[in-house]
Amino acid sequence: MKRSIKINKESSRRDLLKMAGGCAALTNTSLLSTMLNLSATNSAVAQTSGLTGYKALVCVFLFGGNDSYNMLTPMTPSEHAEYLTARGGDYSAGNGALGIPASEMAATTITDSSSGRQFGIHPSMPEVKTLFDQGKATFLANVGSLVEPTTRAQYDSQANLPLGLFSHSDLQQHWMTSVPQSRSQVTGWAGRMADMMTDTVNTNPAISMNMSLDNVNLLQTGGSVVPYVVTENGAQEVGWYGPTWTQAKIFSQLTDEVLARSYGNLMEKTFAQMNRTALDAAISFNGAVDQVTGVDEYFPGTLSGLQRKLRMVAKSIGAHETIGQTRQIFFVGxxxxxxxxxxxxxxxxxxxxxxxxxxxxQDAIDGLGLTNDVVTFTASDFARTLNSNGKGSDHAWGGNQIIMGGPVTGGRIHGQYPLSLASGTTLDLGRGRLLPTTSVDEMSAELAMWYGVANDSSMEHVLPNIRNFHAAGSTYPIGFLS
Known part of the structure; x- marks a missing residue:
């Protein structure tokens, strides 16, 4: 299927020439991201050698702040009673309460094999319950952006806290940069990781190892790497380039002529060469994903927007050898x-x-035979207040995330799920805003170590604050991956 932008069919030869010789290849983000990668002047700060096999990370970012204590809820009777009190009671009472009764989570109750505590997964998530039971999904509890391990006393004294706590833009940025003490950070931890690796694991400089199903994002942006942006249908090509009907043939011929022209001006020559490479990259990417079989069958019928995006991620993973990549990172918002x-x-x-x-x-990844090579994780600005505002909940801090894939250590909840969600505990900052007990840095470091970053000075470049939470060495910070 042609993924393209259209130009008016009544365009004259002059118009076509203007389009071909002007900004035709700059009219979509797939081609622009290729050109940005090709024009990057910053070199990688380090090289990672000895990487073998294939691995992919997939970030599903839930923008706006997921109320994740309803996604993962304590079910031990005394704990559940405290949860209901904190949430204002059972939501079915019609009084603005936010608590889910235990009876609604009977079918999605799980047991943490480490502590024996029981938890209810939200009743609308039976598929995640199945993945948990299969050992392919787990939860990381009460995780949030931190500069250093933080106590209630430090919070009260405002000592070394992330900037702009409870702000969407700030906390989204902190999740992506892992430098929460700064608003001026212009690279993300996945981008810095790609900077280190791209020369080793990516033989196709026209297509970034970091791919986004949304738009350019801070998480995947490095000093020399920017994300390759595609749609749910693939890379966006230039309209009219390639088809065999008359005007399209004229446009294609003109485009080829302009991009192949000998330019005396170095800037014009470089620009034309980059346009040529970007255009060809989009076509080759789409050709590669179109040849992947065994994915569509896992996405039958009417699909949600997220399913359509993840279908393209699965096809891109299935095409990684053809594309020329042994490491890939995907971002889906x-x-x-x-x-x-x-x-x-x-x-x-x-x-x-x-x-x-x-x-x-996950079923599609299993079908591709890559179960142990792909790890998917959720992220979100923050959790939300346990207390109701009368209809919903407001901005908070520490929350729960899902981690999925063959490498996860299943059957248990990782991190420190609060022993009580009652108001007035040392973690409660007011209205059920919970102080995180696990940092985003620890979560990111474990993902990065699995991906191939050594836990030495390389990790310190990827995650500048990591030594506040985890010492150098080979041990995973948390243990949600094996």
Whole structure:
């Protein structure tokens, strides 16, 4: 299928020439991201050698702040009673309460094999329950952006805290940069990781090892690497380039002529060469993913937006050898999580979409024979207040995330799920805003170590604050991966 932008069919030869010789290859993000990668002047700060096999990381970012204590809820009777009190009671009472009764989570209850505690996965997420039971999904509890391990006393004294706590833009940036003490950081931890690796693991400089199904994002942006942006249907090509009908043939011929022209000006010559490479990269990328078989069968019927994006991720993973990559990082954004109003109904629909999409994606990865080579993880700005505002919940801090794939250490909850969600605990900063007990840095470091970054000075470049949380060496910070 042609992924293209269109130009008017009534365009004259002069118009076509203007398009071909002007900004034709700059009219979409797939081609522009190729050109940005080709024009990068910053060299990688380090090289990672000895990487073998294939590995991919997939980030599903829930923009707006997922109310994740309804996604993973304590079910031990005394703990659940405290949870209901904190949430204002059972939501079915119709009084603005946000608590989910235990009876609704009977079918999605799991047991943490480490502590014996029981938890309820949101009732709209039976697929995630299945993945947990299969050992292919786990949860990381009460994780959030931190500069250093932080106590309640340090929080009260405002000592070395992330900037702009409880702000969407700040916390999204902190998740992506892992430098929460700064608003001026212009690279993300996955981008810095790609800077170190790209010469070793990517034989196709026209297509970044970091791919985004949304747009250019800070997480994947490095000093020399920017994400290659594609749509749910693939890389966007230049309209009219390639088809065999008359005007398209004229346009294609003119484009080829302009890009092959001998330019005396170095800038014009370089620009033409980059346009040529970018155009060809989009075509070759689409050709590679179109040849992947055994993915569409896992995405039947009417698909959600997230399923369509993850289907393209699965095809890109299946095409990694043809594309020329042994390491890939994908970013998929999902909006709609800032639920100050109508939380219960909105979150039920949102979590159902995530659950179905994660299961179909994992099934597709299994079908490709890459179960142990792909790790998917969720991220979100922050969790939300346990206390209700009357209709929904407000901005908070520490929350729970899903980690999925063959390498996960299943059957248990990782991190430190609060022993009590009652108000007034040392973790409660007011209204059920919970102080994180696990840092985003620890989560990111474990993902990076599995991906191939050595836990030495290389890790310190990827995650500048990591030594505040985890010493150098070969041991994983948390243990959610094996």
């Amino acid at each position: 999902v909006g709609g999580w800032d639920n100050h109003d109508e939380l219960i109904a909105t979150q039920q629909a949102n979590l159902a979409e995530v659950s179905k999409a994660l299961k179909t994606f």
